[in-house]
Amino acid sequence: MLWPVTGSSFGPRRLGASGIAVSALGVGTNRWGAQGVPESQLEATFSTSLDCGVVLFDSAEVYAAGRSERILGRCSRNDPRPVVLASKFAPYPTRVRAAQLDRALEATLKRMARASIDLYYLHFPYSLVRIEAWMDRMAVAVESGKIRAVGVSNCNAAQMRRARDALGRRGLPLAANQVQYSLLHRKPERNGVLAACRELDVALVAYQPLGRGLLGARLAPTSGAAARRNAAVLDALELIAHERGVTPSQVALNWLLCQDEMLIAIPGATSAAHAAENAGALAWRLSGQELDRLDVASANIR
Ligand SMILES: NC(=O)c1ccc[n+]([C@@H]2O[C@H](COP(=O)([O-])OP(=O)(O)OC[C@H]3O[C@@H](n4cnc5c(N)ncnc54)[C@H](OP(=O)(O)O)[C@@H]3O)[C@@H](O)[C@H]2O)c1
Numbered sequence: 001m002l003w004p005v006t007g008s009s010f011g012p013r014r015l016g017a018s019g020i021a022v023s024a025l026g027v028g029t030n031r032w033g034a035q036g037v038p039e040s041q042l043e044a045t046f047s048t049s050l051d052c053g054v055v056l057f058d059s060a061e062v063y064a065a066g067r068s069e070r071i072l073g074r075c076s077r078n079d080p081r082p083v084v085l086a087s088k089f090a091p092y093p094t095r096v097r098a099a100q101l102d103r104a105l106e107a108t109l110k111r112m113a114r115a116s117i118d119l120y121y122l123h124f125p126y127s128l129v130r131i132e133a134w135m136d137r138m139a140v141a142v143e144s145g146k147i148r149a150v151g152v153s154n155c156n157a158a159q160m161r162r163a164r165d166a167l168g169r170r171g172l173p174l175a176a177n178q179v180q181y182s183l184l185h186r187k188p189e190r191n192g193v194l195a196a197c198r199e200l201d202v203a204l205v206a207y208q209p210l211g212r213g214l215l216g217a218r219l220a221p222t223s224g225a226a227a228r229r230n231a232a233v234l235d236a237l238e239l240i241a242h243e244r245g246v247t248p249s250q251v252a253l254n255w256l257l258c259q260d261e262m263l264i265a266i267p268g269a270t271s272a273a274h275a276a277e278n279a280g281a282l283a284w285r286l287s288g289q290e291l292d293r294l295d296v297a298s299a300n301i302r
Contacts, residue, residue: 009285010257013264015084016202017173018149020118022084024257025278026056028207028268033067037270039074046075048272050083052279058178058205058266060088060123061104066111073112085112086119088153088178091127091134098133105141121151121178125159135166142172151176151205157192164200174202176264181206183215183233183252183298189259197262209256209265216249216274229300236297240290246280253281255294 010024027049032042046057057076059068069087076083087108089101105120120141122134131152138150152163155177164174177197181188181204188194188204197204210216214230215237237248244251249267256265269275286294 010282013261014203015119015149015151015175015264016200018119018175020084020149020175022056022264023054023282024264025054025253025282026058026084026086026205026264026266027054027275027278028266029057029059029068029072030063030268031068031270032059032071033064034270039071041271042071043075043078044272045269045275046072047079049269049275049279050079050081052276053282054275054279055082056084056086056264056266058086058207060090060121061108061111062088062090062123066107069108069111073114077113084118085114086121086151087112087117088121088123089134090123091125091129093128096128098129098137101134101137102141105146109146116146116148118148119151119175120147120149121153121176122155122163124154125152125156131155131159131162132166135163136170139167139170139172143170149173149175151178151203153178153205153207155179155193157196160193160196160200160202164202174200176203176205178205178207178266180208181256181263181265182209182211183237183255183294184211184230184301186298186301194260194262198260202262203264204260204262206256206263206265208268209253210249210267211252212268215252216247232297233294233301236294240286240293244284246284247277249274249277250281251286251290251294253278254284254286255291257281258286258291 012021241248
């Protein structure tokens, strides 16, 4: 089933001040290349996403040992409509010189079989090399035309500022900070990351927006405090979804997009059906009263 996406309530959103606009939803590809997921299914996921106006695809060199990037590159060659491709550099402990980023980027471009990609992230800030040095190499990659924009991931507000300042010295903006954010994980609201994104004009790209699938699935009742907290959210999602004739996943994604214009969510999907369902979250908007109900239901989520 194709969900209605015409008359979208959530139009394109900016990747900070990079000049790049993307659909408010993207597709996470960390399971692309995993065992048991045929490539033909991923090609259908890719093309269906584009049919639905979802153009941002999120990969990383570490996803399925590079297979995610390879498959994404092949999908994009087979269906050459415009897309925005993102990948990530992992600053492993063995990567002790900033110049090692250049080789990793070359390998990513080779796997994707492209001369350049749109957005390249520092995957996480824990590294022997300072963020400033990684950002300098990112700037070199922008200047050489290999990437269009620079992002960071899993950075707190202070680390974001350091990345922003280092790029600023090279005349470049920080386009995005990709962090975990969902109705089951609301930390960016409390740790200053969402506020810093607003202040610094940096997109907040929300990963695991479906709580790794939990927000889209009704599970057998479980015991324990965390399960009870989650159950309150799942119940509220189900009720609102039922009232509106949409699905719980769509409500969860819609809630995220309502949080801020800076928000972009990248639900992982390996099927065309999930990609189309998720894109169906773009066509309408939760009311203030529904947002309040979800806030109450997730009040005890840490
Ligand atoms: N920067 C980082 O450190 C970091 C960390 C984790 C993830 N990420 C990125 O964020 C993306 C999303 O995170 P994630 O994939 O871990 O978690 P997620 O998006 O919260 O959930 C993905 C799971 O939900 C399922 N799903 C998707 N759409 C659904 C729907 N409409 N109804 C029911 N289930 C649905 C998927 O199943 P199918 O596969 O069957 O479609 C998959 O099992 C990743 O793919 C990756 O690109 C980044």
